[in-house]
Amino acid sequence: MNRITSFFWICSGADRNLLQKCPTESSKYAGIGATIFFTGLFAAIAAGYALFTVFDHLGLATAFGLLWGLMIFNLDRYIVSSMRKEGRTKSELLMASPRLILAIIISIVIAKPLELKIFEKEIEPELVMMEQETYARQEKEFYARVNPSRDSLGRQIDILKKEIALKVLERNSRVRAAQEEADGTGGSKKKNLGPIYKIKKADADAVEKELQELSTRNNKRINELQDAVDRKDSLIAGEYNLLEKKKMNGPAARMEALDRISDKSSAIAWANWFIMLLFIAIEISPVLVKLMSPRGPYDNLLRQTEHEFKVQELESVTKQNAEAKEKASTLPTHEKNFLSDKLDASL
Structure with a gap:
């Protein structure tokens, strides 16, 4: 028990020779030392987990986590041991203010990875939705980039086909007019193959010739454009297959997912805040213990x-x-x- 007390005295930064002369102060500084020690230990554990989510390497996470914990332990020990109880609360609080500010920053950094672990089951479905939204956005951007040139070729083909269709309608109309003139159902209403019929038949034949020429010319151009469309579709399909469906599983994506579900659920949002406040309380506890302890x-x-x-x-x-x-x-x-x-x- 004496060894544990001596160890916590060392952690508190107090002079053991002086403490041995003040038996009534033994438990107080042992408590301060224990608070400093466990704060550094918690910082090491939290930082190790946070770094493990980043590097996914147990050795690196352990090494840097221990380094972080030792740094926090040394910082707390220095600040607490350098604080003097003079009965002036303002000056003591002013001296401790840098550590309090640093504690808030450290708490935010350390608490986030643990929050991600706590809400892991809620985050996973949100990550799937974020992946689907990201892929849908990639598809939209992809087609917005490639469709204009393909649509331009398609419009040219439609124009050429429309020209042929209009010429077919004109041909059919002329042929029908000549036929009606021949059987007396239209035109002069006289059934004969006279001069009027011959004129209309000549017009129909001329339009038929124009149709053949237009069809030959336009179909040749349509075939060329269709080949260009096919090549374009092949390139588009190849580029589309290159679109990567990346799995969103990194720390940044998980934090974004946590923010999204926090916006949707007030319970999760409150839980986030309480976890953050808990870590802030743990981080500033050594300084608070020193500030609250009487002279x-x-x-x-x-x-x-x-x-x-x-x-x-x-x-x-x-x-x-x-x-x-x-x-x-x-x-x-x-x-x-x-x-x-x-x-x-x-x-």
């Missing part, structure tokens, strides 16, 4: 020891200056005055 015998004894050290230092400097002045009395006057001024300035 005790150890603080008085530490102040007295530091004051005695300053007095001894001042006495030592004064003695050295006196000896130097005594030696300087044997020097010439101008050197004596110069050295005396220097010694007075050092006091």
Whole structure:
């Protein structure tokens, strides 16, 4: 038990020799040391898990997690051991404010990976939806890029086919007019093959000839355009197959998914905040324990020891200056005055 207490004293940054003279302060500084130790331990565990989600390598995550935990442990130990209980709350709080701010930043960084693990079952379906949305957006962007040139070829083919269709309608109309003139159902209403019929038949034949020429010309062009469309479709199909359906499973995607489900569910949003506040409380607990602890015998004894050290230092400097002045009395006057001024300035 004494070894554990001594270990926590070391963690608190307190002077063990002074603590042994203050038995009533033993448990307080053992508690402060335990708080610092477990804060560093929790920081190491959380940072190790966070780095494991990034690197997916147990060795690297363990090494950097331990390094992070030791850094937090050393930082807390330094800040707590350097804080002096003088009964001035404002000055003590001002001194601790950098650590409090840093604690908030560290908590946000460390809490996120654990939140992702806690809400993993809720995040997985959201990741699937995000993958589908991403792929749908990729498809839309892909077709928006490739469709205009293909549609242009298709419009040209439609125009050529429409020209042929219009010419067919004209041909049919002329043939029908000639036939009606021949059987007396139209035109002059006289059944004969006279001059009027011959004129209409000649018009129909002329249009038929135009239709044949137009069909030959347009069909040739249509075939060329259709070949171009087929080649374009082949290229589009090849590029489409190259579209990657990436699985969204990284930390950034998971954080985005957590934000999305937090927006949808107020319960998850509140849980996020409470987890964050919990980690902030854990991170700032060593400083809070030191701030909340009352001034005790150890603080008085530490102040007295530091004051005695300053007095001894001042006495030592004064003695050295006196000896130097005594030696300087044997020097010439101008050197004596110069050295005396220097010694007075050092006091």
